[in-house]
Amino acid sequence: GVLQRQVKSLLELDFEVASDYVLNAEMATLVANEVAPRVEIVAPNVTAEDDIMPRRLPLAPEEYAKLPLRAPVVTIMGHVDHGKTTLLDTLRKSAVAASEAGGITQHIGAFEVALPGGKITFLDTPGHAAFENMRARGANVTDIVVLVVAADDGVMPQTREAIKHAHAADVPIIVAINKCDKPGIDKERIKNQLLEHDVQIEELGGDTMAVEISALKGTGLDDLEESILTLAEIQELRADPTGPVEGMTLESQVKKGRGSTATVLVKEGTLRIGDILVAGTSWCRVKSMATDAGVQLQEAPPATPVEVLGWRELPAAGERVVQVDSEDAAKKAIAARERRMARAKAVSAIDEINAARIKAAAAAAELAKVKRKNRAAALRAQGTDRGDGPAVTPVAVIVKGDVSGSVEAVVDALAKIDHPELNVTVSASGVGAITESDVERTYAATTAIVGAGAEGRAASGMASAGLVVGFNVKPDKKAAALAKRHKVTVVSSNVIYKLMDNVKEHLATLLAPET
Numbered sequence: 001g002v003l004q005r006q007v008k009s010l011l012e013l014d015f016e017v018a019s020d021y022v023l024n025a026e027m028a029t030l031v032a033n034e035v036a037p038r039v040e041i042v043a044p045n046v047t048a049e050d051d052i053m054p055r056r057l058p059l060a061p062e063e064y065a066k067l068p069l070r071a072p073v074v075t076i077m078g079h080v081d082h083g084k085t086t087l088l089d090t091l092r093k094s095a096v097a098a099s100e101a102g103g104i105t106q107h108i109g110a111f112e113v114a115l116p117g118g119k120i121t122f123l124d125t126p127g128h129a130a131f132e133n134m135r136a137r138g139a140n141v142t143d144i145v146v147l148v149v150a151a152d153d154g155v156m157p158q159t160r161e162a163i164k165h166a167h168a169a170d171v172p173i174i175v176a177i178n179k180c181d182k183p184g185i186d187k188e189r190i191k192n193q194l195l196e197h198d199v200q201i202e203e204l205g206g207d208t209m210a211v212e213i214s215a216l217k218g219t220g221l222d223d224l225e226e227s228i229l230t231l232a233e234i235q236e237l238r239a240d241p242t243g244p245v246e247g248m249t250l251e252s253q254v255k256k257g258r259g260s261t262a263t264v265l266v267k268e269g270t271l272r273i274g275d276i277l278v279a280g281t282s283w284c285r286v287k288s289m290a291t292d293a294g295v296q297l298q299e300a301p302p303a304t305p306v307e308v309l310g311w312r313e314l315p316a317a318g319e320r321v322v323q324v325d326s327e328d329a330a331k332k333a334i335a336a337r338e339r340r341m342a343r344a345k346a347v348s349a350i351d352e353i354n355a356a357r358i359k360a361a362a363a364a365a366e367l368a369k370v371k372r373k374n375r376a377a378a379l380r381a382q383g384t385d386r387g388d389g390p391a392v393t394p395v396a397v398i399v400k401g402d403v404s405g406s407v408e409a410v411v412d413a414l415a416k417i418d419h420p421e422l423n424v425t426v427s428a429s430g431v432g433a434i435t436e437s438d439v440e441r442t443y444a445a446t447t448a449i450v451g452a453g454a455e456g457r458a459a460s461g462m463a464s465a466g467l468v469v470g471f472n473v474k475p476d477k478k479a480a481a482l483a484k485r486h487k488v489t490v491v492s493s494n495v496i497y498k499l500m501d502n503v504k505e506h507l508a509t510l511l512a513p514e515t
């Protein structure tokens with residue numbers, strides 16, 4: 001019964017169904033919406049990320065240990081005005097000065113610093129929002145957080161927030177005590193403040209490195225970079241430079257004369273000119289790659305951030321990048337993603353409709369209440385009120401359904417109707433079509449409840465003397481005729497929420513004055 005209906009609903013909703021089909025979240029929602037008044041998605045929604053695109057499996061430790069080391073990816077965080085931007089600028093300038101590039105840099109979202117001891121990749125969008133956005137998408141690329149704390153200001157709200165984010169993401173911190181060029185500062189105070197916030201500096205017996213710097217003057221930056229490389233060594237960050245490329249878009253933008261560009265941080269594999277990438281619902285045949293210093297690259301190994309040209313459409317930032325074999329494979333993957341997204345949209349549209357429906361029902365009940373009050377006031381004004389306040393209108397209901405499960409569901413739903421001026425009573429229920437005897441029983445039950453008042457109710461303009469509710473069953477001709485004679489209302493539907501809507505509509509007419 002129920003399963004058959006589900007499958008029927010599935011077919012009506014245009015899904016291909018096999019007998020052993022497992023419903024995924026969106027299908028289940030669509031079906032459930034057909035049979036239930038309200039649906040909540042308990043399991044997380046399907047997103048474009050979670051799909052058919054290949055993903056490298058985690059390696060066994062001994063396999064991982066064979067991979068070459070890669071550069072650490074560093075994010076700079078800290079309180080506003082503590083010197084994050086200045087630090088990034090100084091680091092970048094020293095990097096450009098060290099390379100042969102002419103010194104003209106452009107912001108692409110990340111840059112690399114090459115040192116004798118190794119390379120470091122800095123993400124250059126300081127701020128916690130970017131870090132959290134990435135993390136929320138399960139796209140954490142940061143290996144190390146450099147926490148900038150101005151020596152003359154100490155631990156401030158955003159410092160604490162940064163600590164919280166780093167801890168939540170399980171990313172180790174290196175503290176950069178900045179503005180140490182300023183006179184009369186107390187570094188010990190800051191170290192103790194940090195201790196209070198769960199950041200234990202090495203000197204105080206903890207395992208967090210702290211470096212004293214001046215981002216403005218450029219002092220202590222060697223120390224900072226060395227500390228980063230030391231920590232990276234401990235972390236043993238490795239990546240596979242072979243195999244299909246996987247990465248992340250850090251930024252994207254349409255640039256004059258260059259079209260859609262996106263900075264890709266390569267995580268696995270080596271990106272080369274001509275490779276085909278998919279990010280979200282856009283794809284690209286890599287036309288060219290450049291660093292922030294404008295150096296054109298033919299190859300980008302793991303942990304390299306490069307501005308990639310050749311995107312058909314602008315991909316979003318924070319999108320997973322995956323290499324595919326052909327343009328055809330790229331287009332297919334995108335089409336599949338678009339279908340998934342359309343379905344996810346349909347699911348959220350249904351949620352909205354559900355919410356609107358509940359709101360409308362509440363509004364209708366409110367309106368009915370107001371009408372009822374007005375009517376009572378009018379009656380009082382005419383002197384016909386007996387002075388015992390608004391009466392509770394009894395409503396006798398008989399429920400019929402095709403299977404016992406659905407009958408129970410309808411009875412339950414009716415029991416939940418709680419209205420100060422209505423007393424809905426299910427006087428009988430059962431499986432089968434709606435018959436003359438059901439109508440008769442409803443009429444009798446109504447008369448029994450209302451007693452001698454039954455005629456009075458009819459006289460005072462009540463539209464109906466009882467209600468028969470049918471789930472997936474209808475009255476036969478004789479029953480329908482009798483119902484009309486007795487003023488018994490029959491509502492039926494094979495969708496519970498529609499049925500309940502009809503019931504509520506009927507109940508509203510009992511409250512509203514006849515016109």
Ligand code: GDP
Nearest residue numbers: 079080081082083084085086178179214215216
């Ligand atoms: P952000 O908001 O964290 O990015 O901070 P900024 O980098 O914009 O720096 C805020 C202010 O502090 C600016 O006026 C900088 O010139 C100044 N500043 C940054 N680093 C230092 C430093 O090491 N020493 C001194 N004296 N001032 C600094």
